[in-house]
Every structure is written in C-alpha cells, then in structure tokens.
Amino acid sequence: MKCWYLLKTAPGPHSHANFYESFYIVEGEVEVHSEAGSYTAKKGSFVVVPEGGIVHYFKNVSDLVAKLLCIVVPAGLEEFFEEIGQPATPGEFLPPPPMDSESIKKLQAIAQKHGQILYPSNFLDQK
Template identity: 40%
Template sequence: MSYLEPLAYPEPRYHGAEGEVNAVFRPADAPPDLSSPGGSTHYLATNESTGGEFGLYKVELAARSAGAKPHFHRAMSESFYVLSGELELYNGERWVTGRAGDFLYVPVGGLHGFKNATDEPMTMLMLFSPGAPREEYFERVAEMSQRGGEELKRFRHRHDSYFLEDFEPGPGGGGAA
C-alpha cells in the first residue's frame, strides 16, 4: 500500500538499531506519593522520569475539595481526564461538569480551574506538557496557601501558575490555590 502525502512526524531522537529495554511499570495498587485530607496524588510520570516530555498524575479528590481556582500557565498545557465521579471544570468561560470519560484540554495560556463540588470522591488524570517539576507544587501548595499574600503569589509564579485572584486589587489577592 502506498500513501500519497508524507506525514509530519517529529525528528527521530533515538538512533539505535534494535531498541532498548527502558520501560517503567507502575502497578495500579502502588500507594499514592502524596496524601492529605483533601485527597491523594500518584506521580505516574514526572518531568524527571520522562526527560521533560510530559508529567502525568492521578489525582483523587475527596468530597467538596476546593481544587484550583481559575488560573493559567505560560509554559505548559494541562489536560484533565475524569476516571470516576464528577468534577467541575472551568473552561475559561464557564464551569462545566465532567464525568467519567470526559476530557478537557487547556492549551498554554488557557484559563482553567477545577473543584469537586459533590458529596462523593472523584478521580482524574492530569497531564502537563511539556513536563515540569510539579511535585513541589503539589507537596507545598496547602502550606503556601495558608501563608497567602505575596509569598503565595511568588510560589505560584515559580511553578508557572498565574491565578486570576493574584491580579485582583487588594493585599495578595488572597484565597486558596
């Protein structure tokens, strides 16, 4: 079979002849890497483990978890795939309800947010592309949110997270991450 038009694949980055044994397996029953009263996060594929290609995280949010208020990223896209339960997703214009199997892609610079507004837990996959060192953000955001003000704003910006409330008038914009 012949094809009329060439496809635009990225340039090869692997130049070996026979491939390598380098896959990484993570069993489904692996414990979360981060747990809190609001939920847990599994570091499935980090910036470090993918060489910066992407970051993939399984996030379990408890009932009525605040999630993240509207914000954007300057260096990475973010995608959400709902595995179970319901998740309120802000698509830049309005809040929509995501259910199992629903997907939201947010290009670089796109406004977005999320929260679990139900009385039931939910689970989702979050994908960042290209990868970024998000683990420190996940691990310290609750602590930094309690500090608030300029310290919270600097922490967010260090992690490519620009919350709309940080641009509102008033001392530090306030609010949770």
C-alpha cells in the same frame, strides 16, 4: 508529566502560558470553569486546557472523591506540587492549608516561579 488528583477540594482560578494540561475523569464529577465557559465533566470525560494562559479552575461536585488523571506537557509542573505539598499516605486527605495574606503571597511567589499565575476565587465570576 502524569499525576493523579484525588479531589475533595480543588485549586482556584489560575493560568499557565507555557504548558497545557489535560484531565481524564476516572471517578466522580468535576465542574470545569474557564474564560471559555463551564462544563461538568463526568466519569470518562477528557478535558484539555490549552497552552496559552487561559484562566481556569475545577471543583469536585459529586459526593465521591473525584479521581482525575492529569497530564501536563511539557513536564516540570511536578516541581511546583513538590514545593507546595506535604507528603501523605495513600488515601489520606490533609486539611487545606491556612490562606492568610502571608500564605497567599508565598503561594503566589512559588506559582510564579513555576510559570503559573493565581487569581482571586471570584475572578471568573467578574467576567
């Protein structure tokens, strides 16, 4: 599965044991955090998150909207994005959804259904 990320914000710490994902940074700078350490990926960088469930997250650290080409193997993660997302027009950025306890539980259940585990935002800080 291929998808594009246009980032002002980004997903929090998460893992997925049954697929790997890779990112090619087209524009901007993205800070990648994982159990293995941290790395600032700049334009032209290629980042691989291996299969096996390593906890990771990334965030935009540039003034630009970061553009990432994401490749997930095997395909199927697009069903997760379709279930949690809202349609938007090209270039439109929707505000982040509310993250009250009910919304978090719903998101965790959907993530689990699609082979992902979500962690608290400070999870990797505790390592």
